[in-house]
Ligand SMILES: Cc1ncc(COP(=O)(O)O)c(C=O)c1O
């Protein structure tokens with residue numbers, strides 16, 4: 001990544017997120033081409049980074065969208081992703097969201113419970129429409145990732161077990177208002193081992209075959225997202241081996257393969273850049289305090305997640321410290337017990353691998369405006385979301401006049 005963080009800081013102030021759009025292109029193309037032996041749809045998981053310019057960039061490359069709210073569906077449509085490339089997942093879709101999804105005629109609604117299927121059927125009937133259905137199967141497989149981002153075990157809230165899925169497909173087949181269209185499975189995020197994915201895909205492919213035997217022919221097999229990225233020194237799943245193992249499991253099935261990567265596409269493209277405000281020592285504990293905080297990038301506080309951190313100065317004398325923000329929480333840290341050089345006021349600090357689940361999980365806690373987002377493409381930088389002002393933060397509030 002060849003981005004001049006200092007020039008961007010002078011131009012846009014700090015903190016900011018910067019995304020290397022050339023890296024996003026590379027990641028998308030790598031995955032897309034690994035499936036070239038078969039019809040495929042890469043449905044980008046919008047939740048990872050839902051900035052309109054990011055989604056538009058992927059739309060221009062041909063990506064579809066995996067969405068978990070009607071808001072995400074509308075973002076995808078707004079930047080030109082055609083409705084026939086949009087999938088809507090999630091365990092708790094409201095009636096209003098289901099209605100809008102049907103009216104917008106998206107590719108499939110990814111249904112995650114028997115109760116939800118009944119709601120979709122009723123709503124489709126009222127609208128006089130046929131709902132294209134995909135069912136999210138929970139294969140009860142341990143994805144070997146952080147427990148908070150594991151989704152494919154029965155103890156997780158996602159999807160339905162195989163037997164329930166089968167009954168739901170039969171309900172679809174027998175309904176005038178439901179069309180069994182796809183099958184879906186997503187076992188977790190930041191996956192670095194292929195075997196759990198292989199095991200899950202095998203279970204799903206088996207179900208597709210069993211359904212075929214009872215004359216339920218699906219058109220799409222969606223293997224979810226989850227491919228891990230480099231935060232530290234992870235050994236990643238090879239994309240070619242990934243796609244081959246999926247294609248092997250699908251052998252003999254006439255279905256389009258769908259996958260829904262989020263982090264893989266955008267994670268390593270993004271850097272969160274913040275600047276040093278102060279240093280202090282409490283007893284013998286050193287703290288480096290920066291202007292970014294947990295409300296801007298919550299992954300370290302929420303998952304104890306590791307992000308590589310670099311202080312952009314020439315000091316070589318490292319010592320142990322905690323890198324923390326101004327938010328009024330002891331959990332407001334980017335790293336604990338890390339070796340950083342002595343810093344000066346306004347030194348920049350780069351926090352890497354922040355392109356996924358960074359800005360999208362940001363909040364306004366402590367009445368802090370969300371930071372600027374910048375794209376770099378072909379060496380050119382562009383502001384793609386301006387920094388929020390105080391006026392933005394209070395714009396929706398009304399004074400309670402007594
Ligand atoms: C249904 C579904 N698809 C795709 C994703 C994207 O995951 P990732 O960013 O790990 O690729 C998620 C999030 O875990 C998800 O729940």
Ligand SMILES: N[C@@H](CCCC[NH3+])C(=O)O
Nearest residue numbers: 047149189190299356357
């Ligand atoms: N927010 C998580 C990923 C969740 C994936 C969506 N199910 C992270 O930052 O790693």
